[in-house]
Amino acid sequence: MRFWWWIPLALFALFLGVAAYQLTQPKDEFVPSTMVGQPLPDFDLRAAHPDRPGLTTADFRDGRPRLLNIWASWCLPCIAEAPHLETLRREGVDIVGIAIRDRPEDVARFLATHGNPYSRIGADDLSEVQLGIGSSGVPETFVIDGQGIIRHQHIGDVRAEHVAVLLEKLQEAAE
């Protein structure tokens, strides 16, 4: 009977242990997509910019790996990553974009100011495709292989040091 009185303390010690362990772990705020390794969901997005066609799932099934960049004209880190996307484009990478909750005039203004690395841009007005892909924020960049399968997810803005990583992942996707 005495033994039972110690149970609350034991449970509390368990909580304390787990909590203390978690506190010492570096906090990873990124939410990885469970869609990596899965095919893209079906979508058909209208063009977000008059100069570029919209985006459908079929566009990814031409045998060529490419980057899918999720961005928005109202997103500041997207401005920061624009030059690095441009570098990737000059390396011969095909980049397609999905503009999240955006307006055509804002998209046009953004691309005029910061450059346009995209061959196609779809407009995702309700973040439906974004959520379907498993992206939880902007910007995020996905490596999609030639069969439309998500191979890699990059969370946050693409910085100079990420360019080589993305090129390598594209290479892997091509094999």
Add this chain to the structure above:
Amino acid sequence: MIAELGLAALWLAAALAALQLVTGFLAVKESGGEMAVLVRPAAMVQGLLCAAAFVMLLWLFVITDLSVKLVAMNSHSDKPLIFKLSGAWGNHEGSMLLWITVMALAGGLIALLERRLPERTMMATLGAQAFVGLGFYAFLLFSSNPFERLPQPAVEGLGLNPLLQDIGLAMHPPTLYFGYVGLSVAFSFAVGALLTRQVNPDFARAMRPWVLGAWIFLTLGITAGSYWAYYELGWGGWWFWDPVENASLMPWLAATALLHSASVLAARDALRVWTIMLGVVAFSMSMVGTFLVRSGILTSVHAFAVDPERGTFILALLAIYIGGALVLFALRAGSIAEGDRFSVSSREGALVVNNVMLSAILGIVLLGTLYPLLTEAFDVRVSVGPPYFNPVGAVFVFPMLIVMAVGPLLRWRQDDWQRVKRPLIATGLVTLATLVLAMMPGSIDLLPLLGLAFATGLAIASFLPLRGRALLRVPLATWGMVIAHFGIAVALFGMASESAFSQEKLAAVKVGESTRVGPWQVALAGVEPVAGPNWTAIEGRLLAMHDGGEAIELDPQARNFWAPPQETTESALATRWNGQLYAVIGNEAGQGRWQLRLWWKPFVTFIWYGGLLVALGGLLALIGRLSADLKRRAVYARAEARQRGVHA
């Protein structure tokens, strides 16, 4: 000078807390008797010093003394006065000072007013209160000094963020703090009683007003928080089982259980160990909640400023307070007699079942909240949501509702089912009839169906304790119970109705066009860009007509903030007695059409009306208990005086 005075007052208060701790615990041993005279004055003066320190901080914010770091960081000379004041506690340091001030004032009040408890238990309680307080003093003085000066006074304050100038946001944290501090007092009572092994009805009566007070504030805090999430987040939901919400729900559940078990202890001298345990658990839940929210250990939809150092500190306090109390509990619980026996079919029996159910629900919420923490240790990320909480919680909620309906009708000690059979059968039949009626459309899910039926049954049953009594003579505390139970029925009805009858419409409309949702005809009369101090927005002008009645204007906005860049929706609401129309505007959908998201939510407001009724019931019970105590005290005083007169 003011800042230095404030800091000095705080140091003195901390020193008095140390004195109170030592003398209080010494006085528990018979030998430390002569020191005991110091304990009560130390508690009272400590309360005054803390209050003085807090007033100094308020004053610094009123005059916007920019040489004080906290003021420079969180205020601005152009702020309205009310937000200057609320800025004093709208930050980490200030909120800690508010917490310790409320706690010290509560300790002072106990020292001043409480005369029922045996003196040794009283000393132990005040010692425990000082022990809890000292941890917070240490935190405040060593790592979060609110009175810190800047080397150079700032030219202007940084705190003109218009987003934070919201009266609801200003009042919400203090409300929850009052609740948490009230539970810390209950915790001190529990530890004090464990130290002296004196657990009796007087102990329960001394503790009860503090638990009731805490419970009222927690009820208000949860109700207000739920409404805030409902109109602010723009998803039309009113509860998300988010860690931050659960952090406020768990202490409430524990306090509710404690309230009821303290009633059994006060009336019948039973459930002694259980009441002590709940006293410890209730405060633990508020500390665990604070830890989860402030340490950033769980990801939440509510953005919170987090700091791992603070998390570590709170965890250390948790380990000392709760770990210490639980060790004491394990050592002492066996030697506290369980108290009077009673039959299952009695008021106590029903209250025990209610306690078991509440504890089970608490366990479910706690497990669901901590589960992601546990699995993350094994690198598995999960998110626990409504699919777990709703059905698993319901398994215990519905039996508890039955007990809520039956329990108050039973007599203490032993009762005969025959006596209460007739009203209960009648209530049961009404519940069943409602269930059948609600099943007719055939489209309502099981939980909302049961919710509608049980809400109706409980609403009737909650008034049954008044049956056949002269209403003016019914004690205020009984009225409090009736109204609080009725409030639960009202809130449950709102929840069930919202879930059963809500209608949603997602439409893309051009200006001049209209759409329907439920009984509402909503026309988009115009769309205009509007700008605020740090945002731009698209504002829709909607004209909503309920069944061809007069048009009500609604102006929902989709806002874009630029520093930091963030998109928010400002929902617009039209409230009728029987529900709310909830409107959100999205982006342009091409060809001049705008996305509108509309909900018609029948009786959704009952959720919060119910919450307010529950708090009102608590307030009536508190007033009833306190005035009965005063009366009893006056009677004793008179009897004593008479006795002295006889002897003289």
